[in-house]
Amino acid sequence: MADSGEKQLDTARTARAPGQCNKPLSQPPHALSPEQTITELGANLERGLDASEATRRIEEYGRNELSQKKGVQPLKIFLEQIFNAMTLILVLALAASFAVQAWIPGGILGGLIVLNIFIGYLQTLQAEKTIDSLRSLGNPSCQVYRDGKTITVQTSEVVPGDVVDLSTGDSVPADIRLVEATNMEADEALLTGESVPALKNPKLVLGPETGPGDRLNVVFSSTIITKGRGRGIVFATGMFTEIGLIATALNETSRSGAQVKAKREDGREPSVWTWTADGLLVAWAAVAEFLGLTVGTPLQRKLSQLFLIILGIAILCAIIAIAANKFDDRKDIIIYAITTAVGTIPVSLLLVLTVTMAAGTKKMLERQVIVRNLSSLEAIGGVTNVCSDKTGTITQGRMIARQAWIPGLGTYSVEPGNDVYNPATGQVTFAPLQPIDRKSDPEDSDSSSDFVTGAIFNLAEELTSKSALEGYLNVASFANLATLEQEPEGWQARGAPTEVAIEVFARRFGRSKVELSKSTKAQWREITEFPFDSDVKHMVKDLEVVIQFTEEDFGGIANNIQSLLESAEIA
Template sequence: MHSDNYDDKYYAMPSEEVIKHFATSEHDGLTTKEVEFRLKKFGKNKLAVKKKVTVWHRFAEQFKELMIIILIIAAIIAFLLGETIDASIILFIVVLNAIIGVFQEYKAEKAIEALKKMMTPHALVIRNGKEQRISAEELVPGDILILEEGSKVPADARIIEAAMLKVDEAVLTGESIPRAKNEAVIGSREVALGDRHNMVFMGTTITSGRAKAVVTATGIHTEFGRIAGLTAGIKEEKSPLQKELVRVGKFIAKAALIICAAVFLLGLLSGNNLFDMFLFAVSLGVAAVPEGLPATMTIALALGVQRMAKRKAIIRKLSSVETLGSTTVICTDKTGTLTKNEMTVKRIWVNNKMISVEGEGYEPRGGFLYKDNYYSDYDKDESFKKILRTGLLCNNAVLQKEGKDKWVIVGDPTEGALVVSAVKAGFNQEQERAAYKRIYEIPFSSDTKRMITIHKYKDKHKSKNKDKGGYEGKEEVIAFMKGATKVVLEKCSYIEVNGKVRELSEKEKEDIKVISREMAERALRVLGFAYKRLGGSEQHDYDYSKIKEQDFVFIGLQGMIDPPRP
C-alpha cells in the first residue's frame, strides 16, 4: 500500500483506484502471506477493550459501598475500644461478603467469556481467489468483502459492486430509513457520513441486496471505533439496589451521629464523665450499625444467582438480580444464540405430496421419506428434482467441507439449507451451476420478498448428439424464483405436477397457502419455488432487469428449521 493525496477520502476515489491503493485484487483478494503481514501491521479488527480486571482489583471494589465503609469504621472503633470480639465479627462479615461477591462475579465473567468465543462474528471474504468465511477479527485493510442481506458490516469498506443494496445506518447516523448504496464515485471531497453512498461502515446492517467491497479501515480506525472511543469514559450506572443501599447507609450514618451526639451532650449536661460519655456514645453508634445487613443481602442475592444459573441464566453482578425482578420485556437474539444457525430443510411439498427430509445441520447425508417410507423414486421424479434444482441455482451459498467430517456454508444459512437438500438428492453444486450459467440476478429484499436468477443452459431434450457423449441442445434462457409463498404464488399462472404443466386456479393458490401456513405452524421457515422459460439465448440484448414477473410455473414449497442448541 502507498500514501496518496486523498486523506482517506475513499468515497471520492474510483473503485479501481481504491483497489490499487490497497494493493489487492477484486477477483482474488489478498494472499495468506499478505494477510499475516497486515495483521501484524494494523492489528486485529476489534474495538479497544477495557483492561482485564484482576481478582485483587475486583476484591477491592467490594469495599466501596457506603454500608461496608461504615462497618469498617465501626470495626476499627470497636477494636480501639477493646471490643476485639465485636471487631473481629464485623470484619469477618465484611470479608465474607467481599469473597462471595468476587467469587460470583469471577464465575459469571468466565461464563460470559466462553459465550463471547462461541458468538464471534464472521465475515465472508475473497482470499487466495476463493470465497471463505473467517472470523471478523481477522479482517485487514484490502480484504474483499462479500455482503448479503441480513449481514452485519464487519469493517468500513468502499463498495466496488452492488445490486439493489440498502443499508441500515441508524447506529451511526440515527437515520431510521435504510439508505440506498452503490459503487458510483462521489465528486465532492467534503461529504457528511450519511451521504457517502459508496461506503459501508462497521456495525451497520445490510437490509437488502448484495455487494462486494474493499475494506478501508478496521478496529478503532473505523467510524464506529471512533464513536466507541468517545463513549469509553462513560461511568457505569448503579443498579436500583445499590442506590437503595447507599440511601440506607447515609440514613443510618446520619441517624447514628445525631443520636450519639444527643446522648453525649445529655450525658455531659447530667454531670457524667467526659471520657465515659464518649465511650458510651461511640459504643451506641457501633451497636446501631446493622453489621449483618450486607452479608444477608449478599447471601440472598447469591442464592438468587444460583437459582438463575440452574435455568441457564448468567448474572454478572450480584446487584443485577434485584434489577432483573423489575424487568418486563427481554429482547434476545435467536439465530445463532438460542439456535445453532444451521438451517435444515425438513419438509418438501411437491406433486401434492409432503416429503420429509432426514438429517440435521449442513452434513449432506439423509434420505427422503413419503408417508414414513423411503421415497426411493425421487431420482425419477422430474418435478421433485426441479424444485431442488431451483433452490440450488436461485442461491448464492456454497457448501464446503472442512477437515474430515465438518461441513460449513459460505453464505446465508437459509440458502445453505437449500444447497444441502439438493446435494442430499445427488446434485453436484459445481456442475449444476456450470451447466446453468447465471446471467442476471434480482436479489431478495425485505420489500419484494423474492429472489430471481436468470440462467443460460442447453436444453438436452431438443437436440441430442450421442457421438460426442453429451448434448448439443439449443441454448435456452430460464428464470428461477424463490421467496415468500404468497408473493411467489401471485406471480404464477401455472403449476407443475408430476412433470406436467397446467393452469393454476385461484382455489389451488388458496389451498397452497393453507399448506404453507400449516408448515409454518410447525416452526418451519417456508419458501415457495417457481420457474419461467424465457426462450432462446439469441435474445442477448434483452434487458433482464425489466423481466415481467408473471406467468411463472409454481413447483412447490420447502420448509426448513434452525435446530435449537442442546
C-alpha cells in the first residue's frame, strides 16, 4: 500500500492537464460528453465493470488512497531529537568538558541534554501514536454498480471506469464525471471556498481549461452531496484527484534554487567551474537544512540561527581566553577557556522551551485538540488575526426553524437548545397571530414575550387536535430530502441545512417521512418525485394512500355483506 502510494505521488508530480484522469484522455472529462467519457474510460453503464477488470485496474492504477507516510517510527523520532543544530552544539560543549576532565559542569550539561531529548521524544511519540490511531477509525464505503448489480465496496477499491451511485449525504469517493443527476448539489467548500453548494448538470460540456469551481458536470473526491441524487463514471482516483493534487503540493519540500541544474542559453554543457559552484551551493543547502536554518517554523529557524551565532561567540571567547595566557596549554587554562565558552551557551533555553510547549500541548489536549508536533504550537500562537472573505467559511452550516406560520391557525415558535439537530430539546410555543403582528422591541429585536401566548408541553396532542398543523407537517416531511437519525454519539443529519431545519421541526411533533411512507404503519406510498426547480419554486411528489384493514374490519365488512344479501332475498 505504501509503495503504491509513493508510486502515485511520483507520477502525480509530473505535469498533467487540469481535471485529467490517471491516464490522460483526449480531453479532460469535463470537456467531453458523457458518452465520450464512457467510451474513452472503457466503462459500461449497463453492467458496470466486471470483478476481474476491477481487480486488474487496481493493480494498474493503484488503490484509491492518498499517499501517506509510514506509521509511527520511534527510532526516527528519537534521532530527530538528537540530530539538530541546538542539541549538537550542546553535545560539542559536553565533549569539550569531558575532554579536560571537567566532570561536574559536563555532568550537569549532559543531564540537561538527556532530559531535553527524552521529553521531546515522549511528547512527539505520543502525538504520532494518537494521529496514527485515528487513521483506523475511518472506513468509508460507497455504492458501485458492478456485474449488473449495485454493491457496497470500500472507497479504496474504487477504480477509474467504475459506475458510482450518489445520494444525499454521501461523501464522493473519487473524481466523477456525472452522467445522470436529479437536483444534485455538492458542498465543495474544501476546494473552492464557496459556502453555497454547487448545482450539478451532467449535460454540460465545458472548456478544457475550466477551473474546478466551474466544473458543474463533475463531482470531486471528499466533497459531500448535500441534495439530490445521481450517477457518474470515476475518472481519477488517489493522488490524481483534485484533492490529491493539493496533497502532492503539501508533500513537496521546499528546496533551495541551487538544486536546479544550470543550463547554458546556447545549449552547451556547463563548464567545470559552473558544476563546482552548483555542487557547493547544493551542499550548503543540504547543510543548512540539516542545521534547521531553512526548514521548520519561524521560531525553530531563529533558534537554530541563534545557537550557531552563540557557538561562534563561544569559540571566539575561548580563543581570547587562551590568547590572554599566551596560548599556554596548561590544564587549568584550557578548563578556564572551555568554562568561558560554555558559559555563553544558554543550555537551559532548549529545556525551558520544550517544557513550555509540552505544557501547552497538555492544555490543548484538555480542550480536545490533538497536537502532532510541539513546534506547531508556535505557529498557532503567532496568529493574531483571522481574515475571511465570507461567513460561510467559518460557520458550522447549521440552521434551525425558529418560527412556522400556518394561515388560519397561528404561529409556532421554537427556542432552541444546545443541540440544533435534537428535536427533543428546546421549548415550542404558540400564538394565534401572524409574525407581522408581532410588536417590535427596541431593546431586544429577538424578544417575543409579547407575541407568545403559551408554551406547548404535549406536542403529540397538539398534532392530533389541529388538522391544519398535521397537513402542514405532512408537506414539510414529504417535500424534503434531508435525513435525521439518532446515533450513539448523538443526532446526525444529512442534507441541505434548510431542509434539515425543516425536518427537525417536523420531528418535534413526531412527523417524519420514514414513518409516513416507509414504516409498517405507513399512510402513504411515494410513486413519483418531481425535484425542486428554481423556476417554479417548489417540488412535487405523487403519493397514493395505503389502506390497511384489521381482522375486525374484515369481520365487519363480511357481516355487512351478509345483511345485504339477506335483505335482497326478503325483497
